[in-house]
Amino acid sequence: MTDPVALHRSLLTLDSHIDIPWPEGPAFREETSRRVDLPKMRRGHMAAGCFAAYVPQGPRNEDGNAAAFARANGMLQAIAAMGDDTTRLCTTADAIEQAHRDGLTAIIPAVENGHACGGDPTRLRGFRALGARYLTLTHNGHNAFADSAIPRSEFGDAAEEHGGLSPLGREAIAELNRLGMLVDVAHVSRAAMLQAAEASRTPVLSTHSCIRALCDHPRNLDDAQLDALRDVGGVVQVTAVAHFLRPGRKAEDVTLADYADHIDYAVRRIGIEHVGISSDFDGGGGFVGWHDAAECPNLTAELLSRGYGARELALLWGGNFLRLLRIAEQRAA
Structure with missing residues (x-):
C-alpha cells in the first residue's frame, strides 16, 4: 500500500497562487499566524509557491494608475527578497526543478490584476525583469484590459464595459506572450476568458478558480470554459476558497x-x-483539512484514496503548471 506521506515528499508540489501581506510585507522566514510561511511550507513539503503582487482595483486616473504601478513594483521587490540560503527566487521552469533537486523552496513571483500596469502594457517588461511569471488580467472590477467576472458598483461598473477584452487588453496579451509570461484568466469575465484563450499564442490558465457545474459562482469556470482551456492546452488550477467549492459555505x-x-x-x-x-x-x-501550507500532505492522501497515482499527482501538484511555463518560455519572442 502506498504511503501517502512518502509519496507527497517525493513530489514537486507547487501552489500556483499565494498572497502576501501588504504594506507590511511578508515575515516569511518565521512562524506567523498566516497560512503560508517558510516553516509551514517545510512542514507540509510544499516545494514551490507562486507569490502574487496583488493590486486591488482602484480609480483609473493618473493618481490611481501611478499608485497601482508603484504597489506592484514594491510587492515584487518584497517577493524577490524572500529568497535566502534555504529558498531560491526562481523565474524559469528549469530553475524551479533545480531548486527542488537542491532541497530549496522555490519562490515564484506573479502579478494579480492588470491594473498594476496603470493602463500601459509596456510596463509588463519591468514586472518580468523582477521575475514575474504570470499576470492575472483583472481582479474584482473592470480595468483597462478586460471585463471582470465581478463588476464593482463603487466604481460605476456596468455588467460589461469592453465586451470581454479591450484593444489594450489584446496588446497586453501580445506583450505577455513576447515576454514569456503566462496569461492568467482567473477573475475575468466569461467573454474575456474565452477571447483571451483564442488571442494568446501560449496556453492560458486560471491560477485559482473552481468548477461552476459544482458551485454556481461567477468566479468559477463553466463547461465551455473548461473545454476552451483543454482545446488550447491550458490548465485550471482548482483553488481552496470555500464559497467557490460549495455555494454560500464558510471554511468550517x-x-x-x-x-x-x-x-x-x-x-x-x-x-x-x-x-x-x-x-x-x-x-x-x-478549509477543514487544508487550513494552511503545513497540511498539504492531507490533500495528497485524499487524492491518492480516490485512485490518483504518482504520475497523476505529479501533474496536478505542479507538472502541468511547469509545462505551461516551458511553453511560454519557448514561444517568447
Missing part, C-alpha cells in the same frame, strides 16, 4: 472531499493534463 463547512470533487470533475471533463492545484492561501483560501 468545507472539506478535502469537497475540494477533490472539483478536481475529479475537471479531470473527467478535460483530462488530467489540464488540471492543477492552488490554495489562494492568505487571500481567502483554506
Whole structure:
C-alpha cells in the first residue's frame, strides 16, 4: 500500500497562487499566524509557491494608475527578497526543478490584476525583469484590459464595459506572450476568458478558480470554459476558497472531499493534463483539512484514496503548471 506521506515528499508540489501581506510585507522566514510561511511550507513539503503582487482595483486616473504601478513594483521587490540560503527566487521552469533537486523552496513571483500596469502594457517588461511569471488580467472590477467576472458598483461598473477584452487588453496579451509570461484568466469575465484563450499564442490558465457545474459562482469556470482551456492546452488550477467549492459555505463547512470533487470533475471533463492545484492561501483560501501550507500532505492522501497515482499527482501538484511555463518560455519572442 502506498504511503501517502512518502509519496507527497517525493513530489514537486507547487501552489500556483499565494498572497502576501501588504504594506507590511511578508515575515516569511518565521512562524506567523498566516497560512503560508517558510516553516509551514517545510512542514507540509510544499516545494514551490507562486507569490502574487496583488493590486486591488482602484480609480483609473493618473493618481490611481501611478499608485497601482508603484504597489506592484514594491510587492515584487518584497517577493524577490524572500529568497535566502534555504529558498531560491526562481523565474524559469528549469530553475524551479533545480531548486527542488537542491532541497530549496522555490519562490515564484506573479502579478494579480492588470491594473498594476496603470493602463500601459509596456510596463509588463519591468514586472518580468523582477521575475514575474504570470499576470492575472483583472481582479474584482473592470480595468483597462478586460471585463471582470465581478463588476464593482463603487466604481460605476456596468455588467460589461469592453465586451470581454479591450484593444489594450489584446496588446497586453501580445506583450505577455513576447515576454514569456503566462496569461492568467482567473477573475475575468466569461467573454474575456474565452477571447483571451483564442488571442494568446501560449496556453492560458486560471491560477485559482473552481468548477461552476459544482458551485454556481461567477468566479468559477463553466463547461465551455473548461473545454476552451483543454482545446488550447491550458490548465485550471482548482483553488481552496470555500464559497467557490460549495455555494454560500464558510471554511468550517468545507472539506478535502469537497475540494477533490472539483478536481475529479475537471479531470473527467478535460483530462488530467489540464488540471492543477492552488490554495489562494492568505487571500481567502483554506478549509477543514487544508487550513494552511503545513497540511498539504492531507490533500495528497485524499487524492491518492480516490485512485490518483504518482504520475497523476505529479501533474496536478505542479507538472502541468511547469509545462505551461516551458511553453511560454519557448514561444517568447
